[in-house]
Structures are given as structure tokens and as C-alpha cells.
Amino acid sequence: MADVSELLRAGSGVELASIDTAGTPGMPASRRVSQDPKAWARAELTGIGAELARQQEMLFANAKSDPADQRRVLLVLQAMDCGGKDGTVKRVSRAMNPQGLRITAFGPPTAEERQHDFLWRVRRALPLPGYVGIFNRSHYEDVLVARVRELVPPRVWKARYEKINAFERELVDSGFSLVKVMLHISYDEQRKRLLERLDEPTKHWKYNPDDVDNRAFWPAYQQAYQDAISRCGTDHAPWHVVPADRKWYRDWAVAQLVLGALRRLELSYPPPGFDPQTERKRLERDEAGRAGKVNVR
Amino acid sequence: MADVSELLRAGSGVELASIDTAGTPGMPASRRVSQDPKAWARAELTGIGAELARQQEMLFANAKSDPADQRRVLLVLQAMDCGGKDGTVKRVSRAMNPQGLRITAFGPPTAEERQHDFLWRVRRALPLPGYVGIFNRSHYEDVLVARVRELVPPRVWKARYEKINAFERELVDSGFSLVKVMLHISYDEQRKRLLERLDEPTKHWKYNPDDVDNRAFWPAYQQAYQDAISRCGTDHAPWHVVPADRKWYRDWAVAQLVLGALRRLELSYPPPGFDPQTERKRLERDEAGRAGKVNVR
Numbered sequence: 001m002a003d004v005s006e007l008l009r010a011g012s013g014v015e016l017a018s019i020d021t022a023g024t025p026g027m028p029a030s031r032r033v034s035q036d037p038k039a040w041a042r043a044e045l046t047g048i049g050a051e052l053a054r055q056q057e058m059l060f061a062n063a064k065s066d067p068a069d070q071r072r073v074l075l076v077l078q079a080m081d082c083g084g085k086d087g088t089v090k091r092v093s094r095a096m097n098p099q100g101l102r103i104t105a106f107g108p109p110t111a112e113e114r115q116h117d118f119l120w121r122v123r124r125a126l127p128l129p130g131y132v133g134i135f136n137r138s139h140y141e142d143v144l145v146a147r148v149r150e151l152v153p154p155r156v157w158k159a160r161y162e163k164i165n166a167f168e169r170e171l172v173d174s175g176f177s178l179v180k181v182m183l184h185i186s187y188d189e190q191r192k193r194l195l196e197r198l199d200e201p202t203k204h205w206k207y208n209p210d211d212v213d214n215r216a217f218w219p220a221y222q223q224a225y226q227d228a229i230s231r232c233g234t235d236h237a238p239w240h241v242v243p244a245d246r247k248w249y250r251d252w253a254v255a256q257l258v259l260g261a262l263r264r265l266e267l268s269y270p271p272p273g274f275d276p277q278t279e280r281k282r283l284e285r286d287e288a289g290r291a292g293k294v295n296v297r
Numbered sequence: 298m299a300d301v302s303e304l305l306r307a308g309s310g311v312e313l314a315s316i317d318t319a320g321t322p323g324m325p326a327s328r329r330v331s332q333d334p335k336a337w338a339r340a341e342l343t344g345i346g347a348e349l350a351r352q353q354e355m356l357f358a359n360a361k362s363d364p365a366d367q368r369r370v371l372l373v374l375q376a377m378d379c380g381g382k383d384g385t386v387k388r389v390s391r392a393m394n395p396q397g398l399r400i401t402a403f404g405p406p407t408a409e410e411r412q413h414d415f416l417w418r419v420r421r422a423l424p425l426p427g428y429v430g431i432f433n434r435s436h437y438e439d440v441l442v443a444r445v446r447e448l449v450p451p452r453v454w455k456a457r458y459e460k461i462n463a464f465e466r467e468l469v470d471s472g473f474s475l476v477k478v479m480l481h482i483s484y485d486e487q488r489k490r491l492l493e494r495l496d497e498p499t500k501h502w503k504y505n506p507d508d509v510d511n512r513a514f515w516p517a518y519q520q521a522y523q524d525a526i527s528r529c530g531t532d533h534a535p536w537h538v539v540p541a542d543r544k545w546y547r548d549w550a551v552a553q554l555v556l557g558a559l560r561r562l563e564l565s566y567p568p569p570g571f572d573p574q575t576e577r578k579r580l581e582r583d584e585a586g587r588a589g590k591v592n593v594r
Contacts, residue, residue: 061502093395099386103396187587198577204569205358212579218586272501280495282509289515
């Protein structure tokens with residue numbers, strides 16, 4: 001099977017308009033797959049999930065056993081409205097141990113956050129060693145919405161690309177594996193999903209009339225994404241553009257990307273810091289606490 | 298079916314020694330259940346999980362739609378070593394949306410945490426409105442290990458019960474539903490689980506030789522738990538003692554307790570803050586962003 005990470009990687013010179021949002025790059029070409037690609041991808045995701053859980057546990061175990069082990073993984077998800085960020089977080093994280101996950105959704109900055117540099121709130125949400133972090137939106141909003149909706153002057157957002165690259169370099173140097181993903185949907189797919197939210201009363205709370213107004217800025221957003229990916233798709237922290245009109249492909253592909261990052265760490269369970277035989281003997285004869293009344297004040 | 302929350306509730310005068318750690322209170326007495334209680338409980342948990350997810354989404358939707366809605370749920374888990382806290386977190390939270398969960402595991406206080414009041418780190422980990430929080434250990438450690446291992450003088454831990462009650466009163470008054478649970482295992486079950494960790498190399502990282510030394514303090518810990526439950530099992534924030542030798546019962550019971558807390562909120566999906574018909578029309582004729590080249594600097 002082709003390396004999905006290589007196939008989806010994007011950087012300098014990326015052209016979003018030339019990437020098919022309904023594509024399924026990296027899926028095997030066998031007849032079994034092509035007959036029902038959705039069923040295949042959903043079944044595969046279950047298997048990937050089990051392996052993700054095992055890898056995550058090893059990551060956690062290593063950090064717990066060795067305080068010098070700073071390794072951790074951070075998935076950064078960006079997308080247009082309705083691009084599927086929430087769904088991806090849910091599906092990809094389901095298999096993992098929620099206790100070893102640190103998920104942060106970034107909304108419009110609060111009054112406190114606006115008083116700080118744009119990376120301040122991002123630094124506070126970084127996962128500790130041994131954890132898998134997921135950012136639902138991220139510091140990239142500060143070169144996307146901030147640029148398109150003119151929340152800051154051009155000289156401010158233009159200076160941010162370099163700051164982001166330096167920040168991510170620092171993260172990688174301190175043990176982070178970064179998996180940066182743009183979920184790429186089409187203009188028509190966004191409309192379809194907005195209409196679905198209107199059709200279903202239990203989804204009304206997710207619908208925001210501003211999203212329709214925002215559609216007028218679609219080309220500007222695409223341009224802003226393209227520039228962010230082009231300027232911040234580095235060797236140490238590459239971007240990936242995941243075609244996301246098909247949810248089953250999207251989930252499969254993102255899970256593969258996270259799993260790939262974990263596998264590249266070549267993790268194993270840490271050796272015990274004790275002698276199992278000695279411990280077994282201690283436990284087998286241990287009766288100290290059974291009947292004894294320890295004096296408690 | 299009996300109300301599990303009522304059956305497991307514990308407070309003033311609780312006697313842990315008289316509660317069967319292998320019991321299954323609240324499980325229906327039908328033949329189908331008694332023939333294979335484990336299979337029944339595991340199947341039930343799946344159904345409870347789906348309902349937990351729905352309730353959690355409504356809680357989240359309400360908080361998102363109405364900033365004045367401060368409701369949130371906090372599960373506080375306490376147990377002896379190997380009592381099953383990690384497993385319970387995993388099983389109970391699996392069905393829920395990880396994005397709406399805020400899970401915190403409290404370890405020994407860090408240098409920074411020790412410079413503050415014992416509730417400081419707990420306050421910082423509280424879930425925001427709309428979230429379900431889970432505490433794996435909690436402020437109760439400060440009247441458990443702190444007392445048994447004499448980390449502070451008696452006058453200090455003795456003063457904490459009242460502080461905890463006042464703190465929890467404050468939480469409930471600001472929209473929290475508290476679900477406090479002690480997972481209750483036997484001395485022999487703990488030994489069995491420690492031996493299992495020794496048998497399985499992939500579990501060695503969870504084994505800590507100190508846990509064996511700690512077994513000598515078993516009666517003191519039981520006394521400390523009993524006093525904490527007795528003194529802090531209040532009407533506004535009751536304690537529950539869940540027999541936890543059988544993992545399938547434990548998971549089923551804790552999921553029931555959390556679901557009960559959510560149901561008592563009588564949640565529904567919030568009404569839309571827009572007119573769906575108007576929005577539909579706007580979307581259907583919307584072509585603003587398709588071809589148009591928005592000027593981007």
C-alpha cells in the first residue's frame with residue numbers, strides 16, 4: 001500500500017484547486033476495495049484504531065517510566081466550516097485511551113487571550129510528554145480568519161508565518177511529532193452539509209447563520225490556506241491535505257497519518273524497573289495489611 | 298429496576314467492611330441476567346453508552362447556545378491502588394464525545410502545586426459549562442494519602458473535610474452535578490491484580506513496588522475512606538460506594554450513576570436562534586463565493 005503520508009503531503013507551491021476533494025489517494029486498488037470502498041475504509045479504521053491504542057499506550061508508558069523521554073504527538077486539524085473537524089476528532093480518537101489524549105478546540109480568542117501573543121493560548125494547550133494532543137483549529141487561524149476577515153493589519157499576519165515555523169521547530173526539537181492536516185472540502189459539499197444541519201433539529205445547535213455569510217469569502221480562505229500550507233509546510237512539520245468530501249476516506253486517512261507518526265517513533269514497552277520474581281514473592285507472602293489494625297488518629 | 302444511585306449511596310456512618318466488594322446491587326434478578334451477568338452487563342453498557350453520548354451532546358449544545366447555562370457534570374473517582382480507576386475512565390468515557398470530556402488524573406502534587414492550597418489544582422481542572430469532567434483521584438487524596446502517610450499534621454487534614462464540603466457546595470451552586478464514586482475492592486483482589494501486572498510484560502509499566510509497601514496501610518486507608526465518605530457524603534454531593542471486584546459490574550454501575558446525573562438535568566436540544574426556512578433559502582441561492590475572486594492582499 002502506498003504511503004499515505006507521502007501522497008498527501010503538501011508544501012511550497014501547493015494548489016488546492018487542483019486537489020480533488022472527493023479523491024481517495026492511497027486506498028488500495030483491489031476489486032474488494034473498489035466494490036465498496038466505504039465498507040472497506042470503515043472496517044480498516046477499526047483495525048487501525050486497535051493499533052493506535054497500542055501505540056498510544058507505549059508512548060504513555062515510556063513517558064511515565066522515564067521522565068527524560070519527552071516524546072508526544074500533536075494532530076493539528078484545520079478546515080473550512082463543516083469541513084469535518086469534529087467528526088474526525090470523534091472517529092480518530094475513539095479507539096485511543098481518552099486519559100492519554102489532550103483535545104483542545106480553539107474558538108475566537110477571549111479577552112484574556114487577545115492580550116497576549118497569538119501563540120500564548122496554543123502553548124498552554126500543548127500535550128505533556130506521553131500524550132497525544134489534538135488541536136481542533138489552532139495557531140493557523142491567526143493567518144486564516146485573521147487575514148481574510150482583516151482582524152489584524154497585513155504586516156501583523158504576514159509576520160506570523162516565520163513565527164509559526166520557529167515555534168514548530170521548537171516543538172519538534174523538544175520531542176513533538178507534528179501531524180498537520182487540512183480537511184479539504186468543496187464549496188458544494190459545504191452547502192450540502194449546512195443544509196443537512198438545517199434538516200435535522202438535533203443539529204440546529206451546530207448551525208450558525210454567519211457560516212453562510214462566510215461563504216462569500218470562500219476564494220479568499222482558499223488563498224489563505226494555500227499560502228499557510230505553502231509557507232509552513234516544512235520538512236520538520238509537513239502539512240497534509242486530506243480530501244474530505246467522503247467522510248469514510250477522511251477518517252481512514254487521518255488515522256493513518258497519526259498512526260504513521262507513532263510508528264516512526266519505533267516504540268516498545270519500557271523494561272521494568274524492578275525484578276518481577278522478587279515482587280511476586282513479596283506479594284505472595286504479603287499479609288501485612290489484612291487483619292492488622294494500623295493506628296489511625 | 299432499582300435506582301442504582303439510591304442503592305449505592307453512602308454517607309454518615311458508612312461501614313466499608315460490611316459492603317461486599319464482589320456484590321452486584323441493582324442488577325435485575327431475572328433468569329436471563331443471572332445466567333450470565335457479565336454478558337448482560339457488558340451488553341447493557343453499550344446501550345447506556347449510546348444514551349450517555351446523546352445526553353452529553355444535549356448538555357454541550359445547551360451551554361453553547363446559552364452562555365448563562367452553567368450546567369456540567371463531574372465524576373470524581375477514588376479507589377485503592379488497582380481499584381480500577383483507569384479502566385473505569387476508559388470504559389465509561391468510550392461512548393462519549395472525547396471533545397466534550399475533560400479528564401484529569403491527579404498524581405502526587407508538584408512543587409508548584411504544593412505552594413498553594415490543596416484545592417488550587419482542583420479548581421484549575423474543573424470542567425467548563427457543557428462539559429463532562431472526570432477526576433481520576435481528586436481533592437480527596439488530601440484526606441486519604443495525606444492522612445495515612447502523614448504528609449501533613451492531623452490538624453491540617455482534619456480541617457479539610459469542612460473545606461471540601463464548602464467547596465462542593467459552591468460547585469453545585471454554580472451548576473455542577475457531582476457524582477462521587479469510591480471503587481471498593483478487597484485486599485485479596487488487589488493482590489490478584491498486582492500479580493496480573495507482574496505476569497504480563499505489557500503491564501509492567503503500571504506496576505509500582507511501592508504499592509506492595511502500601512498494602513501494610515490497608516486498614517488505615519479503609520478508615521480514612523470511611524471517614525471521608527461519612528463526613529463528605531452530603532445531600533448536595535453524595536458519595537457512592539461501588540463494589541468493584543467485578544469489573545463488568547463496576548463499569549455498568551458507574552455508567553448508570555453518570556447517566557442518572559445527566560437525566561436529572563432533564564435536558565433537551567435547544568431551540569434554534571434562527572429561522573430554518575429563511576436559512577434554507579439563503580443557502581439554496583448562495584453562489585457568492587463560487588467563482589468570485591475576492592481580493593486578498
